[in-house]
Amino acid sequence: MIPFFLLSDETFELCRTVPCNSTNRFRCTNGRYIYRCDxxxxxxxxxxxxxxDIYDVYTIKSTNQTIDLMICEPDEIGRLCRNPIENASHYDxxxxxxxxxxxxxxxxxxxIFYWIGEATSKIYRAHLTPNTISTVHPQALLNEDNNHLIIxxxxxxxxxxQNLYVSDLIHNCI
Structure with missing residues (x-):
């Protein structure tokens, strides 16, 4: 039995909605009946x-994938990779x-990742390609309502x- 403090709302909801033939019994695949609380x-x-089986459908098993962190420095954008299996990290x-x-x-x-170039007031984009430096595509935005350049x-x-939202604090618009 799972200790009460380890049960989640999802577990309670699952156990409340399992198929059964009476209010407090659950019918097993082999035809046997058990108490719903079991x-x-x-x-x-x-x-x-x-x-x-009902519980396992909603259980997420941990995978040993790497953890990537994108870092935006003033003059470069990089990725810090952490691999818990190898207990190592590297920066690309x-x-x-x-x-x-x-x-x-x-x-x-x-x-694709996007960033702002504060010196140019433009939005840049590049593809996430491992171990390769991407081509940068700058883009200036024009507000259609009043024809001013968005900063x-x-x-x-x-x-x-899949929309990209840009805020402009100077002109108070998104």
């Missing part, structure tokens, strides 16, 4: 695993020879709709 308790009470430079880079944002689906203050990627 479902999702990390113990095979059905002797066929069916009371724990993606883009160099920049001036006053700031506010990096990453589109993980398209593997980017910060940027952010909307991961759901």
């Amino acid at each position: 479902v999702c308790d990390h113990t095979d009470n059905c002797d066929d695993g069916s009371d724990e 430079i993606f883009v160099e020879d920049q001036h006053d880079t700031s506010f990096i944002s990453i589109d993980i689906n398209n593997r 980017p203050s910060s940027i952010a990627i909307d991961w759901i709709s």
